[in-house]
Each structure stands twice: as C-alpha cells, then as structure tokens.
Amino acid sequence: MDQRMPISRRHLLLGAAAFGVPAVLVGCGSDSTSTAPGRSSNGLGTVTIGSNASDEIPKKSLETVLKGFTQATTKINTVDHNTFQENINRYLKGTPDDVFTWFAGYRMQFFAEQGLATDISDVWQEIGGDYTQAFKDQSTGVDGKQYFVPFTYYPWAVFYRKSVWQSKGYEPPKTLDELTALARKMKADGLIPFAFADKDGWPAMGTFDILNMRTNGYDFHISLMAGKESWTDPRVKQVFDTWRGLMEYHQPAALGRTWQEAGQSLAQKKTGMMLLGMFVAQQFPEADRDDIDFFTFPEINPAYGTDSIDAPIDGYMISAKARNVDGAKALLKHLAKGSSQNEATKLDPGTLAASSKADTGGYSALQKRGAELVSQATHLAQFLDRDTRPDFASTVMIPSLQSFVGKPDEIDSLLVSIEKQKANIFR
Known part of the structure; x- marks a missing residue:
C-alpha cells in the first residue's frame, strides 16, 4: 500500500479536509472527496466510506465496484493515501465514516484492541466459506473476533x-x-x-x-x-x-x-x-x-x-463510531463477493482478489504469475x-x-x- 506515509504541507491540508475541517477552508484539496451513489431500495440509508484509494486506477476501481451495491446509497470520502495513514488514529477517534479502507494483520489488530473498530464476526459467519484460513487469520483480532474483510492483495x-x-x-x-x-x-x-x-x-x-x-x-x-x-x-x-x-x-x-x-x-x-x-x-x-x-x-x-x-492485504473495516452499522455490514458482504473483487482486479492490473470464489480465469499473465508467487511462498509478511x-x-x-x-x-x-x-x- 503501497502509497503511504510522510506528511508534506499539501498532505496536511488534504488531511484537514478529510478529518474534520470543511473542504471550503482548505483551498487545495479539490479531489479530497467524491460521491458514488447507489440505489437505496430497502431502507438501509447512506453508508459513508473513508477511502485511501486516491490514485486514479484504484479510485476508479472502488467507484465501479460500488455501482453494484444497491442496498444503500454510498458516499466516498477519498483522501490522499499517505495523509489517510498519517491521520488514521485521529480520524477514528473523531467523527469517522461508517466503513474505512485499511490493512490486514497487525495494523487491523492495533485499532481493534483500542476499541476503534466494530466486531464483524457475524459478517464472517456468512462470508467465511469464501476465504482461506490464512485470510481469516489476517482478519482476526487478538480477542479471536473478526474486524476486517480482505478485498485485494499484491506481492x-x-x-x-x-x-x-x-x-x-x-x-x-x-x-x-x-x-x-x-x-x-x-x-x-x-x-x-x-x-x-x-x-x-x-x-x-x-x-x-x-x-x-x-x-x-x-x-x-x-x-x-x-x-x-x-x-x-x-x-x-x-x-x-x-x-x-x-x-x-x-x-x-x-x-x-x-x-x-x-x-x-x-x-x-x-x-x-x-x-x-x-x-x-x-x-x-x-x-x-x-x-x-x-x-x-x-x-x-x-x-x-x-x-x-x-504480500500486503488491503480491505475494509467498520469504525466503532459508525452511524449506519447495518448498511456498513451489508456493504462489507458486497465487497467480500468474488464477483466484486473480480471487477476490481480487472480494472487494477496490480492487484489479486482475496476471495477464493473469485474467477482467476480473467487474470492477466502478470496477475497469474503474481498469484503463483504467493502460493509458493512459505511465509507472507504484510509490509514493515x-x-x-x-x-x-x-x-x-x-x-x-x-x-x-x-x-x-x-x-x-x-x-x-x-x-x-x-x-x-x-x-
């Protein structure tokens, strides 16, 4: 991810827009937010998403995948990737979105232990069969509960x-x-x-x-x-x-x-x-x-x-302060679908689908080689x-x-x- 860390002056301004300061006061954060509406057909209202998918290809990928989610309206708050990571702690303790992009393993566990994430073990009861045990392990907190839904990964x-x-x-x-x-x-x-x-x-x-x-x-x-x-x-x-x-x-x-x-x-x-x-x-x-x-x-x-x-795993979590937990859980189930992840990997040639139900037949030669490399590795680290x-x-x-x-x-x-x-x- 990767796409991640230091704080420049521009990043601080974008971070202000993303984590509490109105965009009109920022001046240079023109692409800090975007909206991808779905059709609200069963009363689940609006689900807000804090996204670090700020580069053009991953940003388009997420927006495309969300078009297939019809149970609620979705609103994406897109933030520069590095800024998102630098401000994530303050963001989750403030007024976070319902769902947010994050990483598997230690980084997921760190916020789960602090009570900043919602337990989604009930979601895993439905989607668990679509993932290997290794992916489930990387989605599980130290308390044995699940807090994360894997979406894509890359070697x-x-x-x-x-x-x-x-x-x-x-x-x-x-x-x-x-x-x-x-x-x-x-x-x-x-x-x-x-x-x-x-x-x-x-x-x-x-x-x-x-x-x-x-x-x-x-x-x-x-x-x-x-x-x-x-x-x-x-x-x-x-x-x-x-x-x-x-x-x-x-x-x-x-x-x-x-x-x-x-x-x-x-x-x-x-x-x-x-x-x-x-x-x-x-x-x-x-x-x-x-x-x-x-x-x-x-x-x-x-x-x-x-x-x-x-081989870092990217995915989604629900913040502890989510205002629309039901809608957020419905969205995570949509993102866990192999078909949703297939849409993402088709648009983003640098990623692989985490779901075992994803159809890898449409992978490019590079993606097939990447999946083979991961399958041959004895140990997978998540990145420093x-x-x-x-x-x-x-x-x-x-x-x-x-x-x-x-x-x-x-x-x-x-x-x-x-x-x-x-x-x-x-x-």
Missing part, C-alpha cells in the same frame, strides 16, 4: 520489462552475487539498474523487509517488527551492510522521487528493474503491460532461501509499516530509513538511534 517482487531484458540477454538472478553481477552489467550497458524512490517514506521499507527476511528469516523479521529484538543486533547491521553494497546501483536522489516517478522510469526503459508491489503496473500504459515480468528477490542466506515475501506499531513505523522508521538512503555509511549511529526510540515506544 512484492523485482519487476522488469521483458523486451529490455531479452534485447540485452539478461536472466533473473538466483543469488545476491548474481544480482550484483546483473546490476553491474546493466550499469555498463548504460541503464540505471534499480529504479528507486523514497520521497513518500515507505518504499525503502520494502527493501529492508526483503533483505532482512532473506538474511535472517521470517521469524526474526516479525520478532524485530514486534519490538522483541534489538536493532543493534549484528544480524540487523548485516542487513544494512548488504543494502549499502547495493546502493551504487540504485537510482540517485531517491528522496526527491515518488514511487510513481520511479515506476515510470521503468516503463520508459530508463531503469532495468524495480523492487515494488505489483501495483507498479499502474504506471505502465495499458498497451505495455504484457511486457512486465518479475522475479522474487534472490537468495542471500541458504538457510532461508526465498521462502518469504511481502503494517507488521509493526503505526507510531514506530511513522515516527521512527520512515525518518531512519530516509536518513540511511541519504547517508548509507552512517549505520552504527543510526541503529543505536532506532533502538533507543524503539525502547521508548515498545514498553
């Missing part, structure tokens, strides 16, 4: 243009040494090996995730995210040392570039590959999407191979800012990783700083 991998690789004779690497050799060859061929961006703060998290899981394994990674391991551990330093060794092959000036801009450089054949979620396909013209392929990040430590990937506390992710890890990207030689002092801040947050 992270290293994406590239098939035509470029075929013309240059490149092959997907199996090991870190092979990846480094490939990057060196791309550089000699006049390509920037890795498209890279971290202006928004979250893309670098994906690089940390995969390097940590490849180096130290899934269990250590999740334990680190939970605040149970030390950031000054030599195993963590090894991750940053490996990352530093790859930096010379990354697109420079990453802190001034959005993920969309980096994705466009891949589409324009200016860069050779890019580690990102499958939503990178949104940045390719439709006519070029058959030219996208990917490989899973290669092995670093043979003890773990390539058994783990990030979803697998840890939101305050730790936003106030500690975003600036820390951006600091590393800007000054990759200052590792020791950085890890000491992260550990000190972590100790104050995880008490």
Whole structure:
C-alpha cells in the first residue's frame, strides 16, 4: 500500500479536509472527496466510506465496484493515501465514516484492541466459506473476533520489462552475487539498474523487509517488527551492510522521487528493474503491460532461501463510531463477493482478489504469475509499516530509513538511534 506515509504541507491540508475541517477552508484539496451513489431500495440509508484509494486506477476501481451495491446509497470520502495513514488514529477517534479502507494483520489488530473498530464476526459467519484460513487469520483480532474483510492483495517482487531484458540477454538472478553481477552489467550497458524512490517514506521499507527476511528469516523479521529484538543486533547491521553494497546501483536522489516517478522510469526503459508491489503496473500504459515480468528477490542466506515475501492485504473495516452499522455490514458482504473483487482486479492490473470464489480465469499473465508467487511462498509478511506499531513505523522508521538512503555509511549511529526510540515506544 503501497502509497503511504510522510506528511508534506499539501498532505496536511488534504488531511484537514478529510478529518474534520470543511473542504471550503482548505483551498487545495479539490479531489479530497467524491460521491458514488447507489440505489437505496430497502431502507438501509447512506453508508459513508473513508477511502485511501486516491490514485486514479484504484479510485476508479472502488467507484465501479460500488455501482453494484444497491442496498444503500454510498458516499466516498477519498483522501490522499499517505495523509489517510498519517491521520488514521485521529480520524477514528473523531467523527469517522461508517466503513474505512485499511490493512490486514497487525495494523487491523492495533485499532481493534483500542476499541476503534466494530466486531464483524457475524459478517464472517456468512462470508467465511469464501476465504482461506490464512485470510481469516489476517482478519482476526487478538480477542479471536473478526474486524476486517480482505478485498485485494499484491506481492512484492523485482519487476522488469521483458523486451529490455531479452534485447540485452539478461536472466533473473538466483543469488545476491548474481544480482550484483546483473546490476553491474546493466550499469555498463548504460541503464540505471534499480529504479528507486523514497520521497513518500515507505518504499525503502520494502527493501529492508526483503533483505532482512532473506538474511535472517521470517521469524526474526516479525520478532524485530514486534519490538522483541534489538536493532543493534549484528544480524540487523548485516542487513544494512548488504543494502549499502547495493546502493551504487540504485537510482540517485531517491528522496526527491515518488514511487510513481520511479515506476515510470521503468516503463520508459530508463531503469532495468524495480523492487515494488505489483501495483507498479499502474504506471505502465495499458498497451505495455504484457511486457512486465518479475522475479522474487534472490537468495542471500541458504538457510532461508526465498521462502518469504511481502504480500500486503488491503480491505475494509467498520469504525466503532459508525452511524449506519447495518448498511456498513451489508456493504462489507458486497465487497467480500468474488464477483466484486473480480471487477476490481480487472480494472487494477496490480492487484489479486482475496476471495477464493473469485474467477482467476480473467487474470492477466502478470496477475497469474503474481498469484503463483504467493502460493509458493512459505511465509507472507504484510509490509514493515503494517507488521509493526503505526507510531514506530511513522515516527521512527520512515525518518531512519530516509536518513540511511541519504547517508548509507552512517549505520552504527543510526541503529543505536532506532533502538533507543524503539525502547521508548515498545514498553
């Protein structure tokens, strides 16, 4: 998601519009709200939806799916994705919409534990047969109740243009040494090996995730995210040392570039590959999407191979302060339908349907490959800012990783700083 975090002046203004300040007072939030009416035929009234689907394709996807919901009128409050995440806590404690877009796993549990979400276990009694146990587990709070309905998900991998690789004779690497050799060859061929961006703060998290899981394994990674391991551990330093060794092959000036801009450089054949979620396909013209392929990040430590990937699950929750709970639950049942999710994945080439009842026959070649990658993984992480506390992710890890990207030689002092801040947050 991903599409997520730091606060710019524009984001603060948009956030004001979304979380309580009238849009007329904001001035620059022209697309902060949108309305997608349905036909109210059985008295369920209006269901309001707080949405982070601010990019053009996911925004259109949600609006299209809602056209099929005829039990109530729907009103969407669309907010810039990063702003939505930065303000979510204040939003849920204020006057939230009935339904809101959010993420599975730890991030869902965090708000459920605070009493900011509505128990939807009764909804799951009806839709449970449409999901695997893994998806249900990612929708379940620590109290054993369900609070989340999975809608779509997407794997992270290293994406590239098939035509470029075929013309240059490149092959997907199996090991870190092979990846480094490939990057060196791309550089000699006049390509920037890795498209890279971290202006928004979250893309670098994906690089940390995969390097940590490849180096130290899934269990250590999740334990680190939970605040149970030390950031000054030599195993963590090894991750940053490996990352530093790859930096010379990354697109420079990453802190001034959005993920969309980096994705466009891949589409324009200016860069050779890019580690990102499958939503990178949104940045390719439709006519070029058959030219996208990917490989899973290669092995670093043979003890773990390539058994783990990030595969974040996006979906919907009902706020604890929902004014129309009946209408909200009806909407979640609609969103849980395989047919609804099929509409979304047809419009958004970078996503996969979460429902087992979805028809994957209409998937593009890229989507089929993505589903295969996920099915082969032993462990699925939800992404750094979803697998840890939101305050730790936003106030500690975003600036820390951006600091590393800007000054990759200052590792020791950085890890000491992260550990000190972590100790104050995880008490």
